[in-house]
Amino acid sequence: MKALRQIQKAMRRDRQFGLMHSARDMAPDVSHGELLYLEDLNLSFDGFKAIDDLSFYLEAGELRCVIGPNGAGKTTMMDIITGKTRPDSGSASFGLNIDLLELSESEIAEIGIGRKFQKPTVFECHRVIENLELAMAGDKRVFPTLFAKLTGEQRDRIDDVLGIIGLTEHAYRDAGALSHGQKQWLEIGMLLMQDPLLLLVDEPVAGMTHQEMDRTAELLRSLAGNHSVVVVEHDMEFVRAIAKRVTVLHRGRVLAEGTMDQIQNDPKVIEVYLGE
Amino acid sequence: MGFIRALKGDTGGQIMLFLLGLVAIVVPILNLWVPASSPWYLSTYTVTLLGKYLTYALLAVAVDLVWGYLGILSLGHGAFFALGGYAMGMYLMRQIGERGVYGNPELPDFMVFLDWSELPWFWYGFDQFWFAALMVVLVPGLLAFVFGWLAFRSRVTGVYLSIITQALTYALMLAFFRNEMGFGGNNGLTDFKDILGFDLRSDGTRIGLFLASAAALALGYLACRFVVSSRLGRVAVAIRDAEARVRFLGYRVERVKLWIFSFSAALAGVAGALYVPQVGIINPGEFAPLNSIELVIWVAIGGRFTLYGAVLGAILVNYAKTYFTGVMPEAWLFALGGLFVLVTLLLPKGIVGLFARRKRSTAQPADVTP
Amino acid sequence: MQLARILLLGWGLVALGPASAQGHAPREPAQAAPSFEQSLTQLLDPSFKVKSAAVDAIAAGGDERAPQALAALLSGRLFYRKSDRRVVYAERRTDGYRITDVLSGEPLGDAGRHHIKKIGINNKLRRQLRAAIAGLALDHVEPKVRLDAVRRMMSDPDPNLAPRLQARLDLEQDAAVREALEQTLAVTDLVSPDAKVRLAAVGALRGNLEPVVRNRLSTLREQDEYPEIKSAATQALADIERKLTLYAKAETLFFGLSLGSVLVLAAIGLAITFGVMGVINMAHGELIMLGAYTTYLVQQAMPNAGEYSLLVAIPAAFLVAGAFGVVIEQLVIRFLYGRPLETLLATFGVSLILQQLVRTTISAQNVAVENPVWMSGSLQINPALSLTYNRIYVILFTLLVFLGLLLILKRTTLGLQVRAVSQNRAMARAMGVRSARVDALTFGLGAGVAGVAGVALSQLTNVGPNMGQAYIIDAFMVVVFGGVGNLWGTLIGGLTLGVANKLLEPWAGAVLAKILVLVFIILFIQKRPRGLFPQRGRAAEG
Incomplete structure (x- = not known):
């Protein structure tokens, strides 16, 4: 599985391996089946416990939904995984072998963790196609980037993704001129271009129409298997549509975990959602 | 080839370079071959003035590269300019040789005056032009590299960065005012005689320096265009608009900033090196924080985020400065101050923004700060 | 010790002659003392002997005008008008003098150079005057005036005044004045011919910060014939140095x-x-x-x-x-x-x-x-601070x-x-x-x-x-160093930077100190981009 993925990656990305690479050459060891291990994480902001003894495991190829009321720690958990925030204590590793807490944001991105933000963040001054180009997996060091040119193959990949996210005819528009929903799609497209092992997707369907939502659900489902996906979402219908397993966070810790049905019948969950 | 392709789609830049070429042809003719009595004659003074403007324009391009495209408002670029100028000044000082007031073949006058007996180590090698030329690029570049390495690594951004770049140039100014530093203290370096064997006062040398400035501007412009039209340039703009997002794509934001910042500093150094032989002096006043801020306003007035806008701004503002300080000196600071206020309030895209309907972008460059 | 004082006193008496015998007088006024006015007129007598007696009488009389008159006499500002032999203060003007009556204090207008005459004094009289003026101050009712007078004497001690000081010490009630008197006497004792007196004086002057003490002690350290005194002086000097450093x-x-x-x-x-x-x-x-x-x-x-x-x-x-x-x-x-x-x-x-x-x-x-x-x-906290x-x-x-x-x-x-x-x-x-x-x-x-x-x-x-420009960068540095959005940070940051600057100054010079502080802040911001007292939490994630 691991070897297969590496070959896949090597074939898909026409990148030259340098001698001094560190993070880019690391592949997570998923021999125990889990891709992501978060254990006993704690983090507080000025006395407020945003994350409280949180433990969370994700299997390779799994699609997991994370729900929970506001302030439950969903976004903060993503921040920790992507290196934006460091926990006060606890451990986070990618596979068995890569300690996420020792890597910078860009290194974490390079080992294959991609993230879509809650508020869509695209590069508004750039065209749609340029946004995708920037996100594209490849050598992201300074000088290779300075002299980089798009190969035909890469161009094809961009066109593919443009097709998937439905922005083919907007390819040459400035991203800033897109609608909110289109920006959401563009950001998902950027995630696809990054081709990460793990996708963290924060509220992907906010501001989308029903049809768009359906397409997003379809897309995320199709990604699972080859990729591991964590989706944070408020929209329960959407969660029901895509999730096999759901994790409920509350006050910085895991309140419940299971299938959607199990979750919905869990008295603790009901109390948290209905009680407030 | 890449350099030429860099001009694709850059109409403003093409026009600018065309005009620059035209000026580079016409000015020498009007100065050297038109008789002084003719109304078409261009005085050497004017040639030098134009040459000075061109070095300013190059400096403005360097600033625009980091400000307009990378979002780093450097209030210390005057320091890089001055350091390049000092490197060139040191070469010119060594060229004076025995023709100084004290006639010391080795030591510049001010060192004799301070009773120094030998040349400080950091003056070694500056009698060679190639060495000085190397230092012109290397010293500002390295300073920027070290400074940037410290600053960017610890994510100092926005106004904090602006303020510490200002502190940098301020500290350098104080340091260069000290006689013990060995750069002529208050008076700086001056009384230059010749460069590469050519007499600095001759018309021919002046024209030569003017042409060198024009060439440096053209090359510097093309180099910057090459950077901004590359993928790296797009990464830079992305950093300007959404730094965190770029990190999550796997780019090493710090390194991108570091290299572009250092390159820009080296470019500023080149501008300073060409400036010094034309004005004939370099002193610590060039490090004054005011200078660095002033050159930011050239870029703002011309229009940041378009490199030719920076060129336009530098030349326009400096022409206005020459004009005003001659006609009514009191009014200049009012005018400059007013320009700062009006441009930021009313013309966020500068003069270029007034004319150019950019085909692509209707979006305002989003807020530059994080 | 006491014996030494008395010996010294005797020596002083000989040197001073009658004048210093008078030094004891104020507390027991002479019978039928001449009035201030009478004594003042006596000053006009050409005989220095008469003048000397007059000075003593004025000093002893306790008249409140006495100190000023004596001081004027000493500094050559006491004149008399030729026309009516009235004693006046004269202040030099560009042309002639402006004169004031000594007795009434009323201004008498200007007088030409030839209309008034200075009351002359000789060296002996000068010494006597100094003693008398000091004596007047020493016996002043205000302890503060006395203290100031003693302190003045300490900075340039006149051995001739020692007996006078000793006499005052015997009467003095105020602790601060006593202390000052003892110290001043000790300073004079440092040059005493008697080794024991010198040694005692060295001991008494430990920790005294007056420059004169330091000078005399170092002379002792270099030149005294007794090694004991030399080492005592060395020790006392070390004491003083330590205090000075502090x-x-x-x-x-x-x-x-x-x-x-x-x-x-x-x-x-x-x-x-x-x-x-x-x-x-x-x-x-x-x-x-x-x-x-x-x-x-x-x-x-x-x-x-x-x-x-x-x-x-x-x-x-x-x-x-x-x-x-x-x-x-x-x-x-x-x-x-x-x-x-x-x-x-x-x-x-x-x-x-x-x-x-x-x-x-x-x-x-x-x-x-x-x-x-x-x-x-x-x-003035003390001579060193x-x-x-x-x-x-x-x-x-x-x-x-x-x-x-x-x-x-x-x-x-x-x-x-x-x-x-x-x-x-x-x-x-x-x-x-x-x-x-x-x-x-x-x-x-x-x-x-x-x-x-x-x-x-x-x-x-x-x-x-341009004065504003001199402060703007410093001001920003302080705010950034202290931590934005925190007034306490500004206070502590500013004071810290000020002290750091001054600590560096003797070592590096003013300009370099400033540069070093700037460089320090630049480096500091790299370490703690949000200053000394950062705002934390989500709100700060601007």
């Missing part, structure tokens, strides 16, 4: 605190506009300058109230600078909220305009701001301004609204806070404080159109 440190600390206070003053307005509002105000230095110029203008407007004009200038400067601040906010800054880099540029333009405004309307040169008398002089009043006042003033500001922000409605707006603009607005008005007032407050700082700075530095 006081030198205290002085450095004081200088550092006063420089730090200046930095805090310059920065504290910025801490509000930058720290609380997030506005980069590059014209802050010019607002300080406006405050300083307001001081100048107030002084011009009330030329006779030099002493109190500062008290008027403080509120005036607050209002002037504050008004300018509100205008700047209304015309420029409010259009640029949330765009700090643009604000920086625009306010820089404003700063240029303000500078030029002052240049054209007042003068391009520096103007002279007067310092009131109560600000000059210094507080004196604190100048203007620095003391600046430190106090800074603390006052700081506390005032803290109170405004913590205790007033405006303060509450300011904090609300700075934390969450939208929410504050929803709660009914008129945020635009609050912004204008906050900026006005920061600007006003800058103006007040200008009043203080006008007392310390040159006031000119």
Whole structure:
């Protein structure tokens, strides 16, 4: 599985391996089946416990939904995984072998963790196609980037993704001129271009129409298997549509975990959602 | 080839370079071959003035590269300019040789005056032009590299960065005012005689320096265009608009900033090196924080985020400065101050923004700060 | 010891002759003492013997006019008018003298050089006069006057006065004066021919910081014939050196605190506009300058109230600078909220305009701001440590301004609204806070404080159109170093930087010290980008 993925990656990305690479050459060891291990994480902001003894495991190829009321720690958990925030204590590793807490944001991105933000963040001054180009997996060091040119193959990949996210005819528009929903799609497209092992997707369907939502659900489902996906979402219908397993966070810790049905019948969950 | 392709789609830049070429042809003719009595004659003074403007324009391009495209408002670029100028000044000082007031073949006058007996180590090698030329690029570049390495690594951004770049140039100014530093203290370096064997006062040398400035501007412009039209340039703009997002794509934001910042500093150094032989002096006043801020306003007035806008701004503002300080000196600071206020309030895209309907972008460059 | 004193006393008696015998007299006035007036007339006698007796009589008489008359005689300002032989004080004018009656103190107008004659004295009389004047002061009813007199003598001790001092010591009740008397006597004892006396004196002078003590001790250390005395002197000197180092440190600390206070003053307005509002105000230095110029203008407007004009200038400067601040906010800054880099540029333009405004309307040169008398002089703690009043006042003033500001922000409605707006603009607005008005007032407050700082700075530095630029970078450094949005950070940051600067100065020189501090801050910001006292939490993740 691991070897297969590496070959896949090597074939898909026409990148030259340098001698001094560190993070880019690391592949997570998923021999125990889990891709992501978060254990006993704690983090507080000025006395407020945003994350409280949180433990969370994700299997390779799994699609997991994370729900929970506001302030439950969903976004903060993503921040920790992507290196934006460091926990006060606890451990986070990618596979068995890569300690996420020792890597910078860009290194974490390079080992294959991609993230879509809650508020869509695209590069508004750039065209749609340029946004995708920037996100594209490849050598992201300074000088290779300075002299980089798009190969035909890469161009094809961009066109593919443009097709998937439905922005083919907007390819040459400035991203800033897109609608909110289109920006959401563009950001998902950027995630696809990054081709990460793990996708963290924060509220992907906010501001989308029903049809768009359906397409997003379809897309995320199709990604699972080859990729591991964590989706944070408020929209329960959407969660029901895509999730096999759901994790409920509350006050910085895991309140419940299971299938959607199990979750919905869990008295603790009901109390948290209905009680407030 | 890449350099030429860099001009694709850059109409403003093409026009600018065309005009620059035209000026580079016409000015020498009007100065050297038109008789002084003719109304078409261009005085050497004017040639030098134009040459000075061109070095300013190059400096403005360097600033625009980091400000307009990378979002780093450097209030210390005057320091890089001055350091390049000092490197060139040191070469010119060594060229004076025995023709100084004290006639010391080795030591510049001010060192004799301070009773120094030998040349400080950091003056070694500056009698060679190639060495000085190397230092012109290397010293500002390295300073920027070290400074940037410290600053960017610890994510100092926005106004904090602006303020510490200002502190940098301020500290350098104080340091260069000290006689013990060995750069002529208050008076700086001056009384230059010749460069590469050519007499600095001759018309021919002046024209030569003017042409060198024009060439440096053209090359510097093309180099910057090459950077901004590359993928790296797009990464830079992305950093300007959404730094965190770029990190999550796997780019090493710090390194991108570091290299572009250092390159820009080296470019500023080149501008300073060409400036010094034309004005004939370099002193610590060039490090004054005011200078660095002033050159930011050239870029703002011309229009940041378009490199030719920076060129336009530098030349326009400096022409206005020459004009005003001659006609009514009191009014200049009012005018400059007013320009700062009006441009930021009313013309966020500068003069270029007034004319150019950019085909692509209707979006305002989003807020530059994080 | 006591024996030595008596011996010395005897020696002094011989040297002084009759005059010093008179030294004991004041407490037991001679029978039928001549009046002050009579004695004064006697001074006109050509015989120095008569004069000498007259001086003694004047000194002994206890007349309150005596000290002044004797001092004038000693310094050659005592004359008599030839026409009526009246004794007068004469003050030299360009042409002749202005004379004052000694007895009545009434001015007698001008007198030509030939109309008056100086009362001559010789060296012996001079010695006698000095003793008499000192003696008068020594017996003054006010302990403070006595103390001052003794201290003066200590700095240049006259061995001839020793008996006089000893006599006073026997009577003296005041502890401080006694102590000073003993020390002064010990200083004279240092040159005593008697080794035991010298040794005792060395012991007594341990820790005395007068320069004369140090000089004499080091002479003893080098030249005394007895090794015991040499080593005692060495030890005493080491003692003194240690104390001096300590006081030198205290002085450095004081200088550092006063420089730090200046930095805090310059920065504290910025801490509000930058720290609380997030506005980069590059014209802050010019607002300080406006405050300083307001001081100048107030002084011009009330030329006779030099002493109190500062008290008027403080509120005036607050209002002037504050008004300018509100205008700047209304015309420029409010259009640029949330765009700090643009604000920086625009306010820089404003700063240029303000500078030029002052240049054209007042003068391009520096103007002279007067310092009131109560600000000059210094507080003498001991011979090695004196604190100048203007620095003391600046430190106090800074603390006052700081506390005032803290109170405004913590205790007033405006303060509450300011904090609300700075934390969450939208929410504050929803709660009914008129945020635009609050912004204008906050900026006005920061600007006003800058103006007040200008009043203080006008007392310390040159006031000119460029003065603001000298402070703006320092001010930003202080705010950034202390931690944006934290007044306490500004206070501690400013004081720390001031002290650090002064600590480095003796070692590196003033300019290099400043450079080192700047470099330190640049490096510090790399380590802690949010300053000494950062704001934490989600809100800070700007």
